[in-house]
Amino acid sequence: MPRRCTVCDHASRDEIDRALVAGESFRDIAGRFAGLTPASLHRHRGTHLAAIVRKARESDEAARAGSVLDEVRSLHARTLRILASAEAAGDASTALRALREARGGLELLAKLLGELDEAPTVNVAVGSDWPVLRSTILAALEPFPDARAALSRALAGDADAR
Numbered sequence: 001m002p003r004r005c006t007v008c009d010h011a012s013r014d015e016i017d018r019a020l021v022a023g024e025s026f027r028d029i030a031g032r033f034a035g036l037t038p039a040s041l042h043r044h045r046g047t048h049l050a051a052i053v054r055k056a057r058e059s060d061e062a063a064r065a066g067s068v069l070d071e072v073r074s075l076h077a078r079t080l081r082i083l084a085s086a087e088a089a090g091d092a093s094t095a096l097r098a099l100r101e102a103r104g105g106l107e108l109l110a111k112l113l114g115e116l117d118e119a120p121t122v123n124v125a126v127g128s129d130w131p132v133l134r135s136t137i138l139a140a141l142e143p144f145p146d147a148r149a150a151l152s153r154a155l156a157g158d159a160d161a162r
């Protein structure tokens with residue numbers, strides 16, 4: 001079983017996270033909140049807090065991409081209205097310009113939608129694979145207790161060093 005994180009479980013976790021984000025030293029924060037060590041803060045910042053920051057940045061980017069998409073969509077809708085009224089008025093040159101704009105808008109929309117569709121798949125895969133991989137490796141080493149113990153120690157030691 002993975003060890004519990006004393007920072008994640010801490011009653012003042014939000015405050016601690018804010019202090020970490022503000023760049024306060026591990027020693028200062030550990031001195032201010034009961035039950036924390038610089039090592040546990042280091043580990044928490046490197047894994048749990050980093051994951052949260054990454055997720056926040058992704059959803060921020062998705063929101064920004066969404067609003068760009070909305071703008072492109074409304075621009076495209078306006079272009080189509082101009083095209084329709086130019087056609088109705090028999091204004092061939094305006095209709096042609098609007099047609100070119102409409103094609104450009106469609107291409108941009110397709111590109112943006114394609115990028116939005118691809119991004120989340122990659123991010124989810126990167127974040128979730130390691131725990132699965134770790135259990136798989138440990139399970140595969142079941143017949144080799146020495147190697148398994150050595151790997152467990154190395155993984156735990158690696159976590160402690162953070």
Ligand SMILES: [Zn+2]
Nearest residue numbers: 005008044048
């Ligand atoms: Zn944590």
